[in-house]
Amino acid sequence: MSDNIGKPVPVEKDKEYDVTIDAQGSKGDGIAHIQGFVVFIPNAKMGDKVRIRVTGVMRTFATGEVAGPASAESLDGPADD
Numbered sequence: 001m002s003d004n005i006g007k008p009v010p011v012e013k014d015k016e017y018d019v020t021i022d023a024q025g026s027k028g029d030g031i032a033h034i035q036g037f038v039v040f041i042p043n044a045k046m047g048d049k050v051r052i053r054v055t056g057v058m059r060t061f062a063t064g065e066v067a068g069p070a071s072a073e074s075l076d077g078p079a080d081d
Contacts, residue, residue: 009062017052019032019041020049029042040064050069
């Protein structure tokens with residue numbers, strides 16, 4: 001059971017976030033955590049520091065895509081637009 005059930009989701013679809021990929025999923029997707037919330041990112045490797053765009057949000061996880069390199073000042077928070 002996920003720890004996120006019943007908590008507000010800390011990400012929004014179509015918003016961008018700077019993250020560090022901190023794990024690799026069994027299917028090869030990169031995994032990042034935003035305030036403890038799991039985000040799966042295809043074509044990302046563990047240790048990558050990237051800006052992602054959230055493409056889908058479920059109750060217990062989100063999916064995203066790499067939008068570019070992360071800004072050095074703002075890792076793991078909302079990207080400044």
